Every structure is written in structure tokens, then in C-alpha cells.
Amino acid sequence: MTVFPYLVAAYVFLAGCYGLATSRHLIHAVGCLSVCQAATYVLLLAVGYRDGGTAPVFSDIEPGSRPVVDPVVQALTLTDVVVGATVTALLLALVIQVVKRHGTADPDELRELRG
Amino acid sequence: MDDPLIVVTLLLVAAAATAAVAVRDPVRQALVLSVLGLCLAVLFTVLQAPDVGLSQLAVGSALTPLLLMLAVRRVGRRAKGTTGTTGTTGTGDGEREKAR
Amino acid sequence: MTRRVRLLVLALGGAGLAALLVAACLDLPGFGRARHPYGTRAVHASLARHTANTIAAVNFDQRAFDTLGEMTILFASVLGTVVLLRQSRDEKRAAPEAERVAAPVRRYALLVLPVAVVTGLYIVAHGQLSPGGGFQGGVVAATALHLLYLGADYRALTRVRPVGAFEIGDALATCSYLVLGLACLLAGAAFLANTPLPYGTFDTLASGGTVPLLNAAVGMEVACAVVVLLAHFLDQAVEIEEEGSRSG
Amino acid sequence: MNGWTTTATVALAGGLGATLWGAATGPLHRRAVAQNLASAVTAPALLLLAQGYGRPAYVDLALVLALLGPVGTLVFARLLAGELADGGQSPGGRGPTLAVAAYGALVVVVLCAVTGPSRAMVKLLVVGVLLVAGNLIASKALSGGFGTAGASAGKNAGQERESNGRG
Amino acid sequence: MRPWRAVRASGEVTVWWAALFALWLVLISTVDPLELLVGAAVSLLGALAARAGRRAVHDE
Numbered sequence: 001m002t003v004f005p006y007l008v009a010a011y012v013f014l015a016g017c018y019g020l021a022t023s024r025h026l027i028h029a030v031g032c033l034s035v036c037q038a039a040t041y042v043l044l045l046a047v048g049y050r051d052g053g054t055a056p057v058f059s060d061i062e063p064g065s066r067p068v069v070d071p072v073v074q075a076l077t078l079t080d081v082v083v084g085a086t087v088t089a090l091l092l093a094l095v096i097q098v099v100k101r102h103g104t105a106d107p108d109e110l111r112e113l114r115g
Numbered sequence: 116m117d118d119p120l121i122v123v124t125l126l127l128v129a130a131a132a133t134a135a136v137a138v139r140d141p142v143r144q145a146l147v148l149s150v151l152g153l154c155l156a157v158l159f160t161v162l163q164a165p166d167v168g169l170s171q172l173a174v175g176s177a178l179t180p181l182l183l184m185l186a187v188r189r190v191g192r193r194a195k196g197t198t199g200t201t202g203t204t205g206t207g208d209g210e211r212e213k214a215r
Numbered sequence: 216m217t218r219r220v221r222l223l224v225l226a227l228g229g230a231g232l233a234a235l236l237v238a239a240c241l242d243l244p245g246f247g248r249a250r251h252p253y254g255t256r257a258v259h260a261s262l263a264r265h266t267a268n269t270i271a272a273v274n275f276d277q278r279a280f281d282t283l284g285e286m287t288i289l290f291a292s293v294l295g296t297v298v299l300l301r302q303s304r305d306e307k308r309a310a311p312e313a314e315r316v317a318a319p320v321r322r323y324a325l326l327v328l329p330v331a332v333v334t335g336l337y338i339v340a341h342g343q344l345s346p347g348g349g350f351q352g353g354v355v356a357a358t359a360l361h362l363l364y365l366g367a368d369y370r371a372l373t374r375v376r377p378v379g380a381f382e383i384g385d386a387l388a389t390c391s392y393l394v395l396g397l398a399c400l401l402a403g404a405a406f407l408a409n410t411p412l413p414y415g416t417f418d419t420l421a422s423g424g425t426v427p428l429l430n431a432a433v434g435m436e437v438a439c440a441v442v443v444l445l446a447h448f449l450d451q452a453v454e455i456e457e458e459g460s461r462s463g
Numbered sequence: 464m465n466g467w468t469t470t471a472t473v474a475l476a477g478g479l480g481a482t483l484w485g486a487a488t489g490p491l492h493r494r495a496v497a498q499n500l501a502s503a504v505t506a507p508a509l510l511l512l513a514q515g516y517g518r519p520a521y522v523d524l525a526l527v528l529a530l531l532g533p534v535g536t537l538v539f540a541r542l543l544a545g546e547l548a549d550g551g552q553s554p555g556g557r558g559p560t561l562a563v564a565a566y567g568a569l570v571v572v573v574l575c576a577v578t579g580p581s582r583a584m585v586k587l588l589v590v591g592v593l594l595v596a597g598n599l600i601a602s603k604a605l606s607g608g609f610g611t612a613g614a615s616a617g618k619n620a621g622q623e624r625e626s627n628g629r630g
Numbered sequence: 631m632r633p634w635r636a637v638r639a640s641g642e643v644t645v646w647w648a649a650l651f652a653l654w655l656v657l658i659s660t661v662d663p664l665e666l667l668v669g670a671a672v673s674l675l676g677a678l679a680a681r682a683g684r685r686a687v688h689d690e
Contacts, residue, residue: 057267061517075278078170146494146498172351327597419660
């Protein structure tokens with residue numbers, strides 16, 4: 001049972017990959033990619049958790065009074081959540097350009113256009 | 116791993132991720148993604164990462180849905196013009212593609 | 216390749232990846248274990264520099280150079296979006312129409328807008344003390360501005376949001392992060408090393424040396440970046456009309 | 464685990480599970496209502512967790528959700544105004560929305576009583592007011608708050624006329 | 631007409647500033663002079679945003 005959170009992260013990642021590969025709409029594919037991103041957050045934070053720990057934020061508790069979880073993985077995840085959102089915006093801008101050029105948002109139709 | 120709260124939120128995240136992938140229409144997917152964001156934020160809080168939870172709430176509750184919906188609105192209008200199907204902004208696409 | 220073959224390949228690859236992931240998961244250190252060597256060291260280093268929020272200390276002190284990389288990604292993706300979403304020659308602008316909004320919704324938007332701006336800035340300013348920081352607070356403050364679009368209409372938003380100023384603000388904030396790093400160099404330490412400023416009293420606004428300043432720079436960059444991103448998306452979705460198609 | 468986190472667990476398993484189901488299936492209007500309810504269910508749970516973990520700093524999460532959750536719903540109400548008006552002649556969701564709002568108010572009142580008169584209590588009250596008001600307004604916006612041409616529900620016509628003039 | 635408008639504008643900003651400063655005092659945990667200074671500046675920014683938003687919506 002000590003690997004359950006990791007398995008959930010792996011499952012979420014695979015689900016996102018499945019959606020990405022079978023997607024019929026590019027915006028849907030971008031949404032699936034953000035599901036894959038979420039899997040990495042779950043995995044990182046699960047690695048940093050400790051039983052009975054609390055957040056290493058000492059504005060309202062005394063340092064050393066309670067065990068704390070790992071701050072390093074949290075810092076990695078925190079920046080990536082926001083940066084990931086702007087990357088999503090970049091991908092959506094690409095989708096808009098593709099639709100402007102080719103008139104369709106279906107990846108399969110795009111392949112047919114290429115010939 | 117004896118905390119039922121962690122198990123419940125992990126299961127919620129897994130279910131929301133499945134739903135977000137299974138829902139094929141971008142507009143409906145944006146709705147599910149915003150609920151997935153909430154589930155993730157709760158999971159992060161439960162894993163004692165309030166900073167990350169705050170990040171997820173800030174991004175997932177309003178910014179990502181707004182970006183997705185604006186992209187759908189832009190793309191849907193164009194796609195409607197070329198394929199000649201009637202349907203209001205964007206939402207027709209998913210259903211149309213399913214029927215194909 | 217037909218759809219069926221593709222699904223088969225996907226299933227094969229997915230099964231392989233799943234097997235590898237499960238094997239890796241089984242080998243990871245158990246969930247909830249008490250030993251976190253890096254975490255313990257990070258907490259010690261953060262407390263030594265009087266930063267109450269260890270996560271902020273990791274982001275803006277111990278791994279400040281890494282955060283510079285993240286900022287660069289953010290800046291580059293905003294730049295890419297702006298380039299991709301510029302108005303092309305065959306598109307023309309249409310003046311956005313006034314929208315009808317129920318009065319309670321509009322009043323709610325006008326009341327919550329300043330509250331959300333102040334909350335966002337509070338989260339930025341207290342990044343080194345309580346949960347929060349530049350990344351989160353910047354997004355909250357920038358989202359707050361767009362209540363004008365949601366609660367009124369696009370014209371109201373354009374009246375209070377000079378996109379050019381926000382683009383300049385984005386660049387300035389990125390530069391100020393770099394300048395702060397160089398200031399550390401001038402003070403005789405390594406790039407972005409948290410040494411030039413006094414560490415202050417623990418759990419006050421001025422604690423943590425350069426952490427609050429870097430935090431504020433990131434907050435400004437994220438806020439400006441989000442405003443610029445949304446401005447271009449709104450521009451595409453609301454304002455730009457293509458030749459011949461006129462729909463509302 | 465203590466009473467607060469147990470309550471939060473039950474509320475999340477029931478409330479967030481139900482709203483997830485509502486957001487993933489059914490007609491578009493019901494999905495949007497479920498999305499609004501999801502943020503209304505989550506914010507009180509975050510407050511309960513802050514109390515259960517003994518960390519007043521976690522209240523900031525509930526504050527941000529109470530501010531931005533309704534904004535997210537307004538995004539959908541705004542950009543889906545046409546479809547929402549086409550599909551849903553029966554707005555529905557009135558009962559659940561009120562029930563969730565009452566649950567949020569109850570949680571805030573109980574937590575205030577436990578906190579005692581202090582600045583922390585005022586902060587909780589601010590969160591509570593933002594939460595309840597925001598979700599009621601957002602659910603109103605979903606049921607025809609954004610009038611599109613010919614799609615305005617009859618009962619909102621008066622308000623829309625008012626909003627078109629000078630306020 | 632003009633001075634009257636200036637009075638009304640400054641009144642609106644002052645009311646918003648006071649309300650937002652009270653909100654800031656509720657949000658923070660420890661009170662010290664720097665905190666109050668930052669709070670005053672942030673509240674002023676919020677008050678100006680409130681007025682700008684109100685004008686953008688109402689004044690055509």
C-alpha cells in the first residue's frame with residue numbers, strides 16, 4: 001500500500017497519454033497534455049510526503065515543533081504549475097495558427113491535407 | 116498510508132483525470148479540467164503542500180478555463196466557416212467528430 | 216497506417232510504459248517515510264536566513280538560478296504566443312459590441328475586482344512568510360483584472376488595460392531579477408547568492424534578505440505575462456473577424 | 464485524523480465526487496452548474512482542513528478559491544451564454560446550490576465560533592461572505608445572467624434592461 | 631462642476647482605500663510599520679483599480 005500514490009500518478013500519466021494519442025481535436029489534446037502534467041505533480045509531492053508531517057511554513061508554527069514534509073519537491077512543482085499554464089497558452093496559440101492555416105482542428109484531417 | 120483523506124483525494128484525482136480524457140468535446144473537457152484542478156488543489160493541501168495548492172487554485176480555477184474557452188471560441192468560429200455545419204460556437208465540433 | 220494499427224501500436228507502447236512505470240514505482244522509497252535528507256537541509260538553510268516559508272527560500276534563495284530558468288521559459292512562451300497570435304493580413308478588426316449583463320453579476324465583478332487585486336498583492340508580499348509567493352499572487356492579481364471582461368464587456372477591459380505597458384512591465388520584471396542577481400555579484404558573492412542584504416527579524420515582511428525582492432520581481436512578471444497572454448487571446452476571440460464571416 | 468478532517472473527508476468524497484459526476488455527464492447546463500458547485504463544496508472543505516491540521520495559514524487557499532472559483536464559473540457562463548440558453552429551459556440546480564451555500568455558511572459559522580473573536584475570525588467571515596455571495600451570483604449568471612439576443616429568460620428581462628442603462 | 635467631480639473622485643478613492651486597508655489588516659498576521667506601509671500602498675493601488683473599473687463600465 002506504500003506505493004499507491006505513485007501508482008495513481010502513473011495511471012494519470014498513462015490516461016493522459018491515451019487521450020493525447022486518440023484525440024480528435026487539437027484543443028482536447030492540449031487538455032490531455034495538462035492531465036499528463038498533473039501526473040508529474042502528484043508523483044513529486046507523493047515522494048516528498050511524510051506521515052504526520054506538516055508544511056514547512058513557519059509563519060504560524062514554531063520551527064522544530066512538528067515534523068515537516070520535503071520543501072524541495074514542492075518548490076519544483078510550484079513553479080511548474082504556473083509555467084505549465086503559460087506553456088499551455090503557447091500550445092493553444094499554435095492550435096489557433098494551425099486552424100487558421102488548414103481550417104481544421106482534427107489531427108487526422110491535418111495528415112490527409114499533407115498528402 | 117493510513118490516512119483515508121489521502122486515499123479519497125487520490126481516487127478523486129484519478130477519476131477526474133479519467134473523465135477529463137474521456138470527455139471528447141473541448142468545451143465539456145474544460146469544465147471537467149476545472150474540477151480536476153480543484154481535486155488536485157485538495158490533494159496538494161492534504162499532502163501538506165499549501166503553496167502548490169495555491170498555485171493550482173490560481174491557475175486551474177479561472178486562468179486555464181478562460182484560455183481554453185477563448186481558444187475554442189476562436190477555433191470553433193473558423194471551423195464552422197469551412198465545414199459548413201451549423202452549430203453554435205465550438206461546441207458542435209466534438210459531437211460532429213464523434214458521429215464521423 | 217490505419218486507425219486500428221495505430222491503436223494497436225499505442226496499446227503495445229502503453230503496456231510497455233505501464234510495466235516500466237509500475238516497476239519504477241515499486242522501487243521508489245515508500246510513501247510517507249520519515250527520511251528526507253534534502254528536505255531537512257533545505258529547512259535548516261532557510262531558518263538560518265530567517266525565511267519563514269521554506270518553499271520560498273528554496274525557490275528564491277537556494278535554487279534562485281533554477282527559478283531564473285523557469286522565468287525564462289515563462290517569458291519565452293509569452294513571446295511565442297504574442298508572435299503566433301499577431302493579426303495577419305487577411306484579418307480585419309471589428310469593434311466589439313456592448314454586452315448585456317445582469318446587474319448583480321456586474322456589481323459583483325466591480326466589488327470583487329479590487330478585493331482580488333489586494334489579495335493577489337498580499338499573496339505576493341507575504342510569499343516568504345505564509346503560503347504563496349510571486350507565482351501564485353501574480354496570477355490572482357492578473358485574473359482579477361479580467362473580471363471586467365467577465366462582469367461587463369470587452370470594451371470596459373480595454374479601457375483600463377494598456378497592453379503595451381504590461382509588455383514593458385513583463386520585460387522590466389525579468390530584467391530586475393537579473394539585475395538583482397548581478398547586484399549580488401557586485402557585492403562580492405556568487406550570482407543570485409543571498410548575501411548583500413541583512414536577513415532581518417524572523418517572520419516579518421523584511422526578513423529573508425533578497426527573497427522578498429526576487430519574489431516581487433517574479434510576481435510582477437507573472438502578472439504582466441498573464442495579462443499579455445489573455446490580451447492576445449481575447450483579441451483573437453472577440454475582436455478579430457475574418458474576411459467574409461461575420462458572426463457574433 | 465480528527466473531527467475536522469473526518470468531516471472534510473466525508474464532504475469531499477460525497478460532494479466533490481457527486482459534482483465530478485455531474486460535470487462529466489449529462490447536458491451542458493447541468494455540467495456548468497456542477498462545476499460551480501464543485502468550487503462551492505471545496506472551499507469549506509479547505510477551511511475544515513486548515514482547522515483540522517491546526518494551520519491558520521492554510522486559510523489563504525480557501526480565500527483564493529472563494530475569490531476565483533466564481534470567476535471560473537463566470538468564464539463558462541460568459542463564453543457559453545448562447546449554448547446555455549439554448550439547451551436549458553429548466554435551469555434546475557436551485558436546490559443543490561442553496562444547500563451547498565448553506566453548508567458553506569454553516570462551516571464558516573462553526574469555525575468562527577471555535578476561533579473566538581479575533582482577526583482570524585474576521586478573515587474567516589470575509590472568506591465566508593465571498594464564498595456564499597460568489598457562488599449564488601455565479602449560479603445566477605449560469606441561469607441567464609448574460610443575455611444574448613433573444614435568449615434572455617423572461618424573469619431576467621427587467622434586470623437586463625436596468626443593466627443596459629446607466630447604473 | 632469640475633471641482634465637484636474632483637471631490638467625488640477623491641472621496642470614492644478614499645472610501646475604497648479605507649475598506650481595502652481594513653481588509654489588509656484582516657489578512658496579515660503580525661502588524662509592524664513596514665507591513666502597514668506596504669498595506670497602504672497596495673490598498674491605494676486597489677482603490678485606483680476599483681475607480682478605474684467603475685468608470686470603465688459606467689462612463690461611456
